[in-house]
Amino acid sequence: MKLYFAPGTCALAPHIALEWASANYDTQGVKLGDPVYLKVNPLGAVPALEDGNRLMTQADAILKYIAEKYPEAELAAQGTIDSNYELDKWLAFLTGDLHPAFYPYFSPGRYTVDESEEAYAKVRQAGSLLIAKFLTHLDHHMKGKNHIALGKRTIADPYAFAMLRWAQPLDQYPELKRFFDSMMEDTGVIAALKMQGIK
Numbered sequence: 001m002k003l004y005f006a007p008g009t010c011a012l013a014p015h016i017a018l019e020w021a022s023a024n025y026d027t028q029g030v031k032l033g034d035p036v037y038l039k040v041n042p043l044g045a046v047p048a049l050e051d052g053n054r055l056m057t058q059a060d061a062i063l064k065y066i067a068e069k070y071p072e073a074e075l076a077a078q079g080t081i082d083s084n085y086e087l088d089k090w091l092a093f094l095t096g097d098l099h100p101a102f103y104p105y106f107s108p109g110r111y112t113v114d115e116s117e118e119a120y121a122k123v124r125q126a127g128s129l130l131i132a133k134f135l136t137h138l139d140h141h142m143k144g145k146n147h148i149a150l151g152k153r154t155i156a157d158p159y160a161f162a163m164l165r166w167a168q169p170l171d172q173y174p175e176l177k178r179f180f181d182s183m184m185e186d187t188g189v190i191a192a193l194k195m196q197g198i199k
């Protein structure tokens, strides 16, 4: 398998999951915006995962693929309707709410045709409000919990971790800071961060 990533992006999530699954994989660093990468993902986004002839995109789907391919790592739900729903709900929150909330902050130019710094600052401000809304929600959810879903390690943990890295220092979110700090001590997380050349 080969994971296409750019350092510190949401591709960190499948990278950690591959480590947790003790998978045999290579990595390929990608420069975002490189036209050559459009052959891998026409949308230009990371992550992408190649497994033989299969070329996969979309972090959520890739995480689920890794969890299914390596059941012994126990990163998926437990197969009941309740546990499937619980994990899917948090994956949907991460991929559909929290992750996109960062887009205006990181790429304000995509959200306004006004190219002035003033306009960009306003877009960033709006993005920050959205980020705060979703981090507050997740912080409340994490009270008394060590994992995002199902009271155990799942593919939702590294996905949340990758985004919480963007929201440092998390001082306003004590439960998220606790979760983030515990993930920082995980050997799979440490290995993936090292391979991506980030802290």
Ligand SMILES: N[C@@H](CCC(=O)N[C@@H](CS)C(=O)NCC(=O)O)C(=O)O
Binding pocket: 009, 010, 011, 032, 033, 043, 044, 045, 046, 047, 057, 058, 059, 060, 095
């Ligand atoms: N829906 C996609 C979004 C992936 C995404 O936005 N990745 C970002 C990095 S965190 C990216 O590659 N951005 C570059 C771009 O959109 O051009 C997924 O879940 O995989």
